[in-house]
Amino acid sequence: MPVPKFTKCMSRRYLALGIIVALTVSGAIVMTIILVTETGTPTITPSPSREFRGVWVATVSNIDWPSSRHLSTEQQKAELVTILDRMVELNLNALVFQVRPAGDAFYDSQLEPWSYYLSGRHGSAPSPYYDPLAFAIEESHRRGIELHAWFNPYRAKSKSASYSLASNHMANRFPQYTYDYGNYLWMDPGAEDVADHTYDVIIDVVRRYDVDGVQFDDYFYPYPISGTDFPDTATYRAYQTSGGTMSKPDWRRDNVNRLVRRLYSGIHAEKAHVKFGISPFGIWRSGYPAGIVGFSQYDSLYADPKLWLEQGWVDYLAPQLYWMIDPPQQSYPALLDWWLDQNPLQRHIYTGNYLSRIFTDGWPVSELVNQVKISRDRADRLSLGNIMFSMxxxxxxxxxxxxxxxxxxxxxxxxxxxxxxxxxQAPDPPTGVKAGEREITWNMDQTGVVQTWALYRQNQDNIWELVHVLGYNTTSVKVDAATYLLRAVDRMGNESSDVIVTVS
Incomplete structure (x- = not known):
């Protein structure tokens, strides 16, 4: 965690850096640096309370939003605003928004059709027109919330859905690589046309929208159907004919690996600040760690997130630890500890938690609360947050x-x-900061660098507590009488030096 710069608005010089104290304030980790001045009076300058607090908003089958494909534009907007306001109430800071459930789009795309789950008409724009992704980004950033665009790379259609695919859907563009498998139409990850199209779709969103991150979930090759192999024999034979020597399982894993590696490079080449994360199935292979028994994504989904962490092809990994704390065969803490041990490049680990099991399986809310505490207890090992499924x-x-x-x-x-x-690189500090009657005001950012403003309050123990994370467009906040510290924060979370004001 970076050390904050010295406070510019203080006139006294610092003789020494005193003590670095780790504190827990209402469960949130706060690093506090005590600076000793020439007079010997300690001045406490905080490093921020840092934790990724995400939630998945699933659009497929209208799970979370919109609640129905028959809502009007204004009803859809109102529902999304309600979700974001609830996130503010809960102090959540990241919306993981499903923008491509099945080769479709919850945004204005020249590459793929509008989603059926948005308007009830596959390929038809909302009417009156609006762009849901652009709206979600604007409203999220207004509230100081990150938006990570969530894509499914290969799923083409759920067979339970009754709509017909639009002519520009990838299953119609590449019918030779579209397979009827289980409950879905599925695209062939081994086909270069499919990989190129998926890559182009994601880079198009990164280029045209102000997203903070891109995320995949656990769907790579489909979950297997007993006794039925995924029908990619022709693609694999073409690979062998071209001189390829990998076994089919290794070839399948390589197909996924190449897309992951290519996207990590391509996303950062387009916009260096956009984070790339993946939320894989929570077990890598049965027996890892010892005593864990379960489905092997390595052998069945041909996903190797252990390799992605080791190679640094992701900025964060969010393994879906969708089990309770105690069962030994799928132990939440044992699995989390194993994932944390597979991280030589020190990427971030944000645990995926199955919040919806409180109503689908009768889990007590305390189970989820305790899971967050377990993840938080491992912050020193880069367990730095949680993502809840679903909203x-x-x-x-x-x-x-x-x-x-x-x-x-x-x-x-x-x-x-x-x-x-x-x-x-830290942004410039806030300018024009003034204390009014129960209010602090400051100038609008003119650099385009600021994503949020962080406001800390000094408590009775001379410790700074983070009390507000405010959107970039905010220039005032109502406060009680106290001493406050304001910082500008860029989209990567780097904080400026301090501006301290007292509201009396």
């Missing part, structure tokens, strides 16, 4: 989950952790 329990406060999280693990705001391998 519906938070949206509807099922089983009082909102109240439980607000009163316990998410009682105070936090900012996403800094990815130091991407950028460490």
């Amino acid at each position: 519906k329990p938070f949206r509807d406060n099922i089983s009082g989950v909102v109240d439980s999280f607000k009163s316990d693990v998410y009682s105070q705001p936090a900012m996403p952790p800094v990815m130091t391998w991407l950028d460490t």
